Amino acid sequence: MRPSISTLVYILAGSVLAKSIPPSSERRSLTRGEYALKEGPLDTDWTNKVGTNPWPEYPRPQLARSKWKTLNGLWGWRNASSGRELDNPPFGVPLDQPVLVPFCLESALSGVMGEYHIWSWYETTFNVPSDWSGHITLNFGAVDHTTTVFVNRRKVGEHVGGYWSFSFDITQYLNEPGQTNELLVFVYDPTTMDGTQIVSGKQNLQSKRFDHIFYTPCSGIWQTVWLEAVPTEYITQLDVSAAADGKVNATVHNSGTTSLPVDITIYEPYSTDVKAQAIGKSGNPFQFMVESPKVWSPNTPTLYNISVKMGDDIVQSYTGFRTVSRGVINGVQRPLLNGEFVFQFGTLDQGFWPDGIYTPPSHEAMVYDLLKLKEVGFNMLRKHIKVETALFYKACDELGLMLIQDMPSLSPWRGLTAVNDFTRELDILIEQHKSYPSIVSWMLYNEGWGQPGDNGKTEHLLTDRIRQLDPTRLVNSVSGWHDHVAGDFSDNHHYASAQCGMPLHQGTTVKFYDKTRIGIQGEFGGIGTNVSEANLWKVPAAVAAIDQTYEMADDIPTWNFRAHWLLKELEAQIATYACSAAVWTQTTDVEGEVNGLLTYDRRVIRMDIEQWKDDIQAMYKAAEGRGKQAAPMD
Structure with missing residues (x-):
């Protein structure tokens, strides 16, 4: 029997997720100062509920063990002047500034809410529970961007990449049982600093340098840190x-x-x-x-x-048992789920939060967005050039939300392209996420950002690489433009109205739909409406950029009226042409963008719920009218 939505809410709220051993008082033995939540440009209803023991849920649900201990909570932090400080780590030195892990340094929830923290020191202390035996691993959900770890004044190891989980076996570095251990972490995060090119998605160190579609960066530890007991071979x-x-x-x-x-x-x-x-x-x-x-x-x-x-x-x-494939139904290329054409309709999901930036304030807050989308009938999300915590993917698995997973992009305005590092991190994306049933396709490049100008050579090589690493999913090589016919999708971005699987093109970048591949509207919509100051990201540059939104309505009823006709237009394209999937921009407002289904603080829902339900179901019905079953392609 399928669980009810109320049951899923109970599950996703964390009621059945394993809880860690809570932090103990010894963790603060080195650190001076008192933590204080900063007053940021905007908060949410969850901001003041976070406390100092955030994200207590077990963080790795597809490889879970019973003996674990969270290290989330208050750590010490200090800004560093350069990478040369690695030559003289501050062992045993109190770091005056408290920071709340796992919230990045730019966030209000971190207690720092700073800027340009390119180099940073973190420290905390921990005890290993007396009933643990065997080996002890130290695990990080994600740290942006380059991490060097010391335990008890000895270097444990390094990790490069801001979106990926990593672990160290720290058994040989630990003090005798019952003694306190010192953990020191050095982080380097250049983001979009001049002269660098790293995988950073929509983060921008100079947040308004490019335009309003790039946002506050996230530096440092931004996902859960925890200890785990394992046997000698594990x-x-x-x-x-x-x-x-x-x-x-x-x-x-x-x-x-x-x-x-x-x-x-x-x-x-x-x-x-x-x-x-x-x-x-x-x-x-x-x-x-x-x-x-x-x-x-x-x-x-x-x-x-x-x-x-x-x-x-x-x-x-x-x-979850499911098969993703591609086939032809009535002469049209279609994405197939379990042998049937299921029209994929979702939102562009940025995953930014006003209080936590890259990290939602809580599991409950994170799931709130997903439940609101599921409520009106969305069956898909495009996770836009960001990677989330493992618990996000589990929530999508449980709710039945298909995912188009983007590879986080290189900086779009850099002349150089870091192909080797991009390829290395692309491999990690696939390897760490290929077991989630909700992910149905991988997205390689978005609108040419970081895409080499080599006439598609790298695009084809990396598409083949993805297929070798994971032959169970489809690949969207290029979303938007600069397409060299490498992947399974013919992807078009067209604001505000859709132009999906149609024999039309615009300008020099958006071409005719390619009938040999699946037609997808990779982005459309983008209509916005201003809201009261209480719901805005109160940064002058962001407020000044609101009029850059693709299309603005004067009020929310007009916004819904316009959205209704855009969705009806898409429905007609589904019924008449070769549209197989579409992505509405976007789940929530983000900083200077006010085109979300929800405001950035999640307090205002723009959608007329019943209207959106009816319009979405009408699109699914139109897709069913085009046929469902097909034999998959080889």
Whole structure:
């Protein structure tokens, strides 16, 4: 039985998510000063509820263990003058400024709310619980951008990349049991500093240098930090892909060099009854069949819990059975989900928050956006040139929201292109996210940002690379323009009205729809309306840029009237031409952009809920009229 929306709200609110051992008082032994929430340009209804123990939920649901301890909370922080400070770390020195982890330094919730913090020191202390044995790992959800970690005055390691999770085995660096350990972290984040080119998405160090569609950057620790107890040889990664026909492909990665026996158990949905069991070897892909699984889809987001045992290590995970493919229905290229054409309609989801910037104030706040979209009938999101916490993807899995996952972009106005680093981080994106059933396609380039001007050579090479790393999903190589026919989609951006799968083109960049591929409206809409000062990002440059919004309505009823006709126009294109998917700009306002379905503080919902429900269902009905089933392409 499919869970009700009320049940999903209960699940997504975190009621069944594992809670960590709470922080203890020894964590503040080195740090002076008192934390204070800053008054930012705008807050949300969750801002003052955060407290000093934020994000207590277990942060890695597809590789979960029972023995873990959050290090989120108050740390010490100090601005650094340059990278040369790495030669003389401030061991044992109190860092005067308290910072609330995991909120980036530019955010009000961090307690710093600073600018141009290119180099930074973080410190905290921790104890390892006395009942833990074996090895201890130190885990970071994400730190922007380059991280150097020290434990008890010894360098543990480094990590490069602002969107990716990473871990260190710190067992050899720990003090004797019962003693306090010192953790020191150095972060370098140049973002868009002159002379640099790194993967940074919509962050802009000079936030109004380009135009109003780039926002406040996020520097430092911005996702959960935690400790975990593991055996000597332990599971480092679990790759699971489950198809609609019941075929499961799995790879269990091991911390050691020896391949070990692995036992996998899949349970019936919402039950402890065993559905299937299989045996394999770590480090080697293996396949097995599950009889008659219930498929995952937006209408039936069925998930199966998984238990994996390798030696003394046991982890919990989950999967959904679904097949993403491409096929021809009545002469038109279509994206297929479980062998059927499902029209994908979603929002451009930026993932910015006025109080936390890149980090939502809480799990409840994060899920609020998703529930509002699901309520009116959206079945998809385009996660726009940003990567979220693992709990975001789990929420989309549970709610049945298909995801187009963008690769975070290089800076669009830089002359050079850092192809090698972009490729390295693209690999990480795929490897760390390929087991989420909600992700149905990968997006490579957006509007040419960071795209080399080599007549499509790199575009084709990276598209092939994505397909090799993950053959289970579709690839949208170019969203907007500069398309060299590399991926599965013919993607067009057209504001405000849609121009999807039609024999029309505009100017020199937006070309005719390519009939050999799937027609998608990668962005459209973008209509806005101003709101009261109470709901605005109160930064003068942002307020001055409001009139740069693609199209403005004078009031919310007029905004809904205009949106209704734009959606009706899209419906006609679905019924008449080859439109298979569309992305409305956007979920929420962001700083100087006031074209969201919700305001930036999430306090005003612009949508006429019943009107939007009716219009979205009419589009799905038009798509059903074009046919559903097809044989997938090879």
